[in-house]
Amino acid sequence: MSDNFSTNKYAFWLWPFTFLYGIGVFVRNQLFDWGIKKSHRYPVPVICVGNLAVGGTGKTPHIEYLVRLLKEKYRVAVVSRGYKRTSKGFVLAAPQHTYREIGDEPYQIYHKYPDILVAVDGNRCRAIEKLLALPDHQRPEVILLDDAFQHRYVKPSFSILLTDYNRMFYQDRLLPAGRLREPASGRERADAVVVTKTLPDLKPLEFRITETNMQLQAHQQVFFSYVGYDPVCSLLSASQKLPFIPTADDAVLVVSGIANPEPFVAEVRKWKWQVETLSFPDHHDFKEADVRSIMQSFQRLKGKHKIILTTEKDAVRLLHNKYITREQKKWIYFLPIAISFSDKEKEAFDNMIIKHIQTFQQNKILW
Template sequence: MPTDNTIKLNHIFSPIAFLYGIGVWFRNRLFDWGLLQSEQFPVPVICVGNLSAGGTGKTPHTEYIIRLLSPLYKVAVLSRGYKRKTTGFVLSTPESTSDEIGDEPYQMKRKFPDVQVAVDANRRRGIRNLLAFPKEKRPDVILLDDAFQHRYVIPSLSVVLTDYNRLYYYDELLPLGRLREPASGIRRADVVIVTKCSDELKPIDYRIMGGNMKLMAHQQLFFTRVCYGEIEPLFPQEAKPLTVKDIQRDDEILLLAGIASPEYFIKEAGKYSDKVTAITFADHHAFGKKDMKQIKAVFDKMTSPGKLILVTEKDAARLQNNPLLPDEWKKMLYYLPITINFCLDKQDAFNEMLKKHITTIQKNCISR
């Protein structure tokens, strides 16, 4: 089980982290005192965020909620659209690219074409634009992706994720650690989910984590683990269908990962082949000429007939429309989708909690 000793901290940055903490504390107090105005909206607004900078699994958890709610409600997802090349409010279309809306929103739009996916760094403006749609298009539920620190919006429900391998209560503020705000910020959460849990956890381990968090009575705690699906061709018209069972132990796999925590992806690929070569990049990395040259040099040295390139879903979103991608790679380029499962048989409890929340908010809005 993780401890404070397992988290690597950059102690040289302690003074900067101290000053950063003062700034975050002061900003939060301005909201608490009402000097900075927050806004509520007349629809369920569910925020999926975290206390730390990246790597907790927000996208697969947001996608889980989309799968749960979209058969029942008109769902919209509003994201910042990190590293997109556009500004302001953008509503995605089937023709949108990752450059226009960001890699994670692009991934969600590709998987859920009937769900409205929009991006706007100004979440209040983004929500207003969504609610200004004609009635038949106006969303019943809005999911805010990575907006826990965006306090200009008051969510009806805040879901905060924390990585089992880097639990927030052991971490420190940026740049000493990875926290965006002090661990005490967890008090604003309605639901806390410990993500990426090990299969080897025992009931006592879950109880210890729950005790360490010291959550309030109204806060609900869940635990999830990552589940990898079957590999998919990024270009189905070019590459042949392939399953994990088709990969031989001596087939060479070149792994490309531009995500915050690539170690789980690398470990999973090791289950398929004994010859895995990983090239990692920073989170949300944009693949340029230098990267393509590096990848080509490594891939050309691989000699097995069954060699392939395997990427994450998020990297697939950035590579699909990349003009620098060599055509000859398209028949050997695959991605590995991920989903999440709830531990301790708590999936139904989470689902019912979410549905009950939406019903309650909708009734309250009608009665006003």
């Protein structure tokens, strides 16, 4: 891990703004802590997955992990605000909705797991209440809140805080000098902390140092996850895999519009082919000029085989992009990711979640 403060050469000049922002966040949190602002509880398990920092810590892949864990036993719903969507208010995802209407990440989740409910609404309380008003056979038994750690109008029954191993919350500062949405003390509201984007072979000493530095309370459980990758898939058909084994004679244009593309690019470089990269902002909506730039860069590649490779999240926006022809889409592939834990940690994490749900349901019966 490295101290990222030095990368922001303007941090000193931003301190006055950080100070004012910190006062605002402190006052808001105190209003909730004192009960002046109300947090709402619900009669079903509500599991929140969020973080203290802006940017990508892997919230959507961790939500998908929980979906896979729970969907065979429970009716599961995912609630998201639907970042950058064009629609307003509450929307329950349906086959006719585009990613522009519900957001790229909710769209991805809904189409990967069509047997669950996916709802988007900036007002999570309203979203939960509408889901709980559904008929008995549709009403969710477990609700997963995506990126709602600071949405304190909902009192989750269980909170999972994610933090990127490469930029831990205790290494960071409040906005705008750093990337924290709230002070590191916000970790106290978490029931479990997952350190994301670690190396699979992280040494025991590094585990202990990280846990010590987080200064967690005794009841807070800590887990370490890492990113695993599934086989490369065609943009037009996820069942179609990469038709060749990459070698030094082949070339790839890596296109990404995510918060932190470095791990994705590093994974692609492991295959030893010629790699060129094009990076765009997170959740980028690819315009005609962007597509023209991508295709020009692709045409300039030299290789026996050549493709455009993108992330799973970006694939959603490229698949439905009106500026890309179907013939061009044949050249585009994406690399799916899946969150992994060590065997020991996976069992402990899964058991923690299942036990929470079972305990919640048992206590509800006793009310």
